[in-house]
Amino acid sequence: MAGRIHGYQHPYERQFEQWDGIDRGNESGPDDGGPREPQRKFLREVRRRLRLVWGIASVQKFGPPALGFVAVVLLVGWLAPWEWPGQLAQLVALGALVVAVIAFARLRIGWKKAAIAADRGLASKDTLTTSLAFAHDDGPMIEPVHERADRLADRASPRFAIPSPWQPRRLALIGVLALIVGFLTFGPNPQAEAIAERKAAAAERDDLAEKLERAADELDPDDPLSKEAAEALRKTADEVRSGDLERTEDAAAQAEEALKKAASPNAASQNAAAAGLEKVLDQNPLAEGETAAEQLASLAEEIAAMSAQEQADLAERLEEIAESQEAGNPEMAEALNDAAAALQAGDAQAAADALQAAAAAQRAAAQPTAQNQAVGQARGAPRLGDGADHGPAGQRPRRRVGPGAR
Secondary structure, eight states: OOSSOTTOOOTTHHHHHHTTTTTTTOOSOSSSSOSOTTHHHHHHHHHHHHHHHHHHHHHHHHHHHHHHHHHHHHHHHHHSOOSHHHHHHHHHHHHHHHHHHHHHHHOOOOHHHHHHHHHHHHTOTTHHHHHHHTTTOOOTTTHHHHHHHHHHHHHOOHHHHSOOOOOHHHHHHHHHHHHHHHHHHHSOOTTHHHHHHHHHHHHHHHHHHHHHHHHHHTSOTTSHHHHHHHHHHHHHHHHHHHTOHHHHHHHHHHHHHHHHHHSOTTHHHHHHHHHHHHHHHHHSOSSSOSSHHHHHHHHHHHGGGSOHHHHHHHHHHHHHHHHHHTTTOHHHHHHHHHHHHHHHTTOHHHHHHHHHHHHHHHHHHHHHHHHHHHHHHHHTOOOGGGOOSOOSTTOOOOOOOOTTOO
16 A cells, blocks of 8 residues: 555544555564454454555545546547447456556555554554554553553454545446446447448458459469569559558559450450350359359369269260350360260260369469459448548448449
């Protein structure tokens, strides 16, 4: 205890401060054994009582400003769609609790300090303090002091000696502030919807940035134009995460130009063929898989378990698909025809290899489409998480829609 009981005004307070640091944590008196019985039992209760009074007084002194600060911070979170007010309020509450526990654990009240407090509270003219000072002196001049101190300790009440420092106004203020904090914490925050939208938008931007980075990783690192396009895609991903719409659009435009330069002359027809195949297999799938390439790869693993009739039916289906791919993606058409021919010849392994080649051709043809879609989404990416250009609470600002924006 820092020499005084916070907020606890008492006649013994000034003398109490003079003993600050004396016998702090020391259980013994000036010589060796501490107070005599029954003074020891009484002063032990007084020490406990002082710790309780210290806690009560500290709560009454520091509770209102702490609760007031938390209430103001939480009120900010009701006025603006920010998450940090709630987080700061939790940190303040936790910090105050930790400080209180540490302070209480470190609080030490020695025998002398307890005796001084009890003497002042009981107006006993330093009887307990004097007896403690000469605890092991049984001379004829000090023995009457010991007897008076023993009688006092036997009859006195620690509660009467150290009364509780209740302050009704401060307690009422603490109660009101606690109700306000409780309402601001658990009540219907009008910014909750806007905060949820910002979180969703931030998660959407992260997903889009990852998609752009994956598209960049799929480009050929040995080709200078592809390498330049990959760098542009990664830069766009960084801008998407930043939430700056203007810079994101600039980076997306640069990435779009770089992708056009890196694309092959037949990229447009290949993209159209790949997009058409994706649509066909989405409506009438060949096997399990979210994309056409995944379905072809899964089908390659299932061929060995098919019956002769199933393989024959599959060969016809593959020939139909190959015919639709001949103009836009000749490589895909050739692989599908090879697979159909192998199935008709009963060579399941050759058919599986041809289907794997077809899956690779589909991935290569669909890659520019996926990259362009990602760039288009980046140009229309929402920026609710950056705190800029927000309308009234809970309203989503207008979004600029790019080529692939959702």
